Amino acid sequence: MSFSFTVITKDHQTSARLGKIRTPHGEVNTPAFMPVGTQATVKSLTPEDLVSVGAEMILCNTYHLYLRPGHELIKTFGGLHRFMHWDHPLLTDSGGYQVYSLSPLRKIKDEGVYFQSHLDGSYHTLSPEKAVEIQESLGADIIMCLDECMPYPSSSDYTRESISRTTHWAERCRKAWKSKTQALFGIIQGGVFPDLREQSAREIVSLDFPGYAVGGLSVGETKAELYEMMDNTLPLIPDNKPRYLMGLGTPQDILEGVKKGADLFDCVIPTRHARNGMLFTGFGSLVIKNAQYADDPRPVDPGCTCYTCRNYSRAYLRHLYMANEILAPRLNTIHNLHYYLNFLKQIRTAIRDSQLNNFAAAFYENQKRIPLQNESTRSLYFPEESTSSLAEAGNEG
Amino acid sequence: MSFSFTVITKDHQTSARLGKIRTPHGEVNTPAFMPVGTQATVKSLTPEDLVSVGAEMILCNTYHLYLRPGHELIKTFGGLHRFMHWDHPLLTDSGGYQVYSLSPLRKIKDEGVYFQSHLDGSYHTLSPEKAVEIQESLGADIIMCLDECMPYPSSSDYTRESISRTTHWAERCRKAWKSKTQALFGIIQGGVFPDLREQSAREIVSLDFPGYAVGGLSVGETKAELYEMMDNTLPLIPDNKPRYLMGLGTPQDILEGVKKGADLFDCVIPTRHARNGMLFTGFGSLVIKNAQYADDPRPVDPGCTCYTCRNYSRAYLRHLYMANEILAPRLNTIHNLHYYLNFLKQIRTAIRDSQLNNFAAAFYENQKRIPLQNESTRSLYFPEESTSSLAEAGNEG
Numbered sequence: 034m035s036f037s038f039t040v041i042t043k044d045h046q047t048s049a050r051l052g053k054i055r056t057p058h059g060e061v062n063t064p065a066f067m068p069v070g071t072q073a074t075v076k077s078l079t080p081e082d083l084v085s086v087g088a089e090m091i092l093c094n095t096y097h098l099y100l101r102p103g104h105e106l107i108k109t110f111g112g113l114h115r116f117m118h119w120d121h122p123l124l125t126d127s128g129g130y131q132v133y134s135l136s137p138l139r140k141i142k143d144e145g146v147y148f149q150s151h152l153d154g155s156y157h158t159l160s161p162e163k164a165v166e167i168q169e170s171l172g173a174d175i176i177m178c179l180d181e182c183m184p185y186p187s188s189s190d191y192t193r194e195s196i197s198r199t200t201h202w203a204e205r206c207r208k209a210w211k212s213k214t215q216a217l218f219g220i221i222q223g224g225v226f227p228d229l230r231e232q233s234a235r236e237i238v239s240l241d242f243p244g245y246a247v248g249g250l251s252v253g254e255t256k257a258e259l260y261e262m263m264d265n266t267l268p269l270i271p272d273n274k275p276r277y278l279m280g281l282g283t284p285q286d287i288l289e290g291v292k293k294g295a296d297l298f299d300c301v302i303p304t305r306h307a308r309n310g311m312l313f314t315g316f317g318s319l320v321i322k323n324a325q326y327a328d329d330p331r332p333v334d335p336g337c338t339c340y341t342c343r344n345y346s347r348a349y350l351r352h353l354y355m356a357n358e359i360l361a362p363r364l365n366t367i368h369n370l371h372y373y374l375n376f377l378k379q380i381r382t383a384i385r386d387s388q389l390n391n392f393a394a395a396f397y398e399n400q401k402r403i404p405l406q407n408e409s410t411r412s413l414y415f416p417e418e419s420t421s422s423l424a425e426a427g428n429e430g
Numbered sequence: 431m432s433f434s435f436t437v438i439t440k441d442h443q444t445s446a447r448l449g450k451i452r453t454p455h456g457e458v459n460t461p462a463f464m465p466v467g468t469q470a471t472v473k474s475l476t477p478e479d480l481v482s483v484g485a486e487m488i489l490c491n492t493y494h495l496y497l498r499p500g501h502e503l504i505k506t507f508g509g510l511h512r513f514m515h516w517d518h519p520l521l522t523d524s525g526g527y528q529v530y531s532l533s534p535l536r537k538i539k540d541e542g543v544y545f546q547s548h549l550d551g552s553y554h555t556l557s558p559e560k561a562v563e564i565q566e567s568l569g570a571d572i573i574m575c576l577d578e579c580m581p582y583p584s585s586s587d588y589t590r591e592s593i594s595r596t597t598h599w600a601e602r603c604r605k606a607w608k609s610k611t612q613a614l615f616g617i618i619q620g621g622v623f624p625d626l627r628e629q630s631a632r633e634i635v636s637l638d639f640p641g642y643a644v645g646g647l648s649v650g651e652t653k654a655e656l657y658e659m660m661d662n663t664l665p666l667i668p669d670n671k672p673r674y675l676m677g678l679g680t681p682q683d684i685l686e687g688v689k690k691g692a693d694l695f696d697c698v699i700p701t702r703h704a705r706n707g708m709l710f711t712g713f714g715s716l717v718i719k720n721a722q723y724a725d726d727p728r729p730v731d732p733g734c735t736c737y738t739c740r741n742y743s744r745a746y747l748r749h750l751y752m753a754n755e756i757l758a759p760r761l762n763t764i765h766n767l768h769y770y771l772n773f774l775k776q777i778r779t780a781i782r783d784s785q786l787n788n789f790a791a792a793f794y795e796n797q798k799r800i801p802l803q804n805e806s807t808r809s810l811y812f813p814e815e816s817t818s819s820l821a822e823a824g825n826e827g
Binding site for chain 2 (some may be wrong): 072073074076077078079101102106109110116117118136259321327328330344345348349352353355358359360362363364
């Protein structure tokens, strides 16, 4: 069984679509959010936990796994699925983003990227061919072309040069791609320049991939720029191919991305925020370490049905957090991922009913209606001047 | 339903007994091992995980919970069971051992112990009455008298003075004890002096408690002294009362304790060793970080049926450990606790069949039969010259 994508129905008032991705390891209902399992583990959770919170596909990071424990080792174990005991759909990125965000030294040349490991300072080369080879060894159901992820801001001249390289690398990845049970996605770049996004989209789409990603967003640009690039780029991806918005984002970003036609999302926000004790609720976020929760018997979100909310009080979660207990990140991660995956489920239901605009209006209204009683119950969901605070929390796990 | 203890059957060749403890939160089959949940959580596991590895009763530490989040807070939540979502039998210690092992400053007086918090340096007093009051607020099914846990070595003169104080404190605890749904256990001390152990046992038993503990062992004494004290003290506890050997120990210590008539055990060895990557197997212990496991596809113990061994390779566990992943302590803890609790289950079966000596012989033979191939597969199970290496890993969670 190989890869396929089907659009099941479309929302009448937005560009949102309900779809289904089929892979050799099962199906994914889209729009979908992928939890990030950087080092072959979604931090603190077992695969069974992930299924219980509603995850259908997860993402692992090629850069990390290439450096440790090594793709060849994982290959001898029959691939990443078996190595990490995850028998469901899986996506690996190309490694390019982490070279950009983590390596203490990197040099981009036309043949590939030279970089130093953040673990031990050793030197490595990542070429388009190597990125495909590593990902074929890992064996994920969806693999990504090597691209250049530019810093924000970058000049239009540099961006023009960069997207040509990204296109050239995509051609080389496509040529190197042998394992046709794995779907190779192309990545559209172009910074915040509409004309360059269009050029990149045209070039990448002309190479005919099973799916397409929009990369290089959520790296520090303003919300206005982010949404403009979504509006500009997503319609250029063929209707019958999945559209993956890489490294996004907040619930609001995801909702807006879905409305503009995106099908796939990944982000470390729910998992990283969980480990930092910031929990998502229907009425904004909650910082569990705050003193006001010390004797609060309520669950994190009284409307939530996750394992954490069904069994533990805010007071207990605060105690675990303050006492630096290992159970804290786990219970918090279960809650935040359940929040995200349930949010996507509600979005899919709204698309099926062609009610996404109403759903979005109710979502924003609900966020507004609850007064922000104090600084600890601030909302994550309103536009910020810049996404720079999320850059750190972006693509990397 | 209040506390009871029944001896079901006895082994014919040793002093071991098969028994059942009944508490308001359910039954415990003895001999039993209690995982340690220091701060109202057995590190890295949920209560459901604990049930799945076979735990029937756990222990929490009064000292830690008194300091953070505070027993009065836990009382307002309906007690520790509800606070931590553990609906099964629970034991709290008196706090005395942690005052001895953790406080940067302590002064023992006849009225109680004055000590400084290891968290913030604040000053506190723990009297017998206070220890009972705190434990009644926590609401465990079994609570412990405040005792003085002496360092090793201590002089016979000091030990004589100390056991008198411990007896006096036990009388005061017994008087202060109001909540009769909680069973208050007396603690026998006496260092490594047989005559003082006897005196302490006589005095504590004369106060008529629902159960008795032997304390002050596994604090640095030799194995010979440890076993001598077990031999000397356990028979002095009435046959119809549960006998709790506090802070023990290695599988061998537990097996020897059972043979000498002990019913209850607790120790941080399986959980702490798990977090340090030392895993128990039927053929000695295994240090998961060792390079030889980097590409080892076998489970930790091919004979083990725990969740970890059913689903993960040594190579994956080593990867998680080396990458400092949160899932590592969890998978390792599941394995080690499963090992311990399954070991106790096998011991109970052997007692039922009156085959404990044969079981013990086979256990030791099995340990011997497997050659120690290298230093990473050394055995934890053979007598060490001193238990001092375990003192650090003793009673404290």
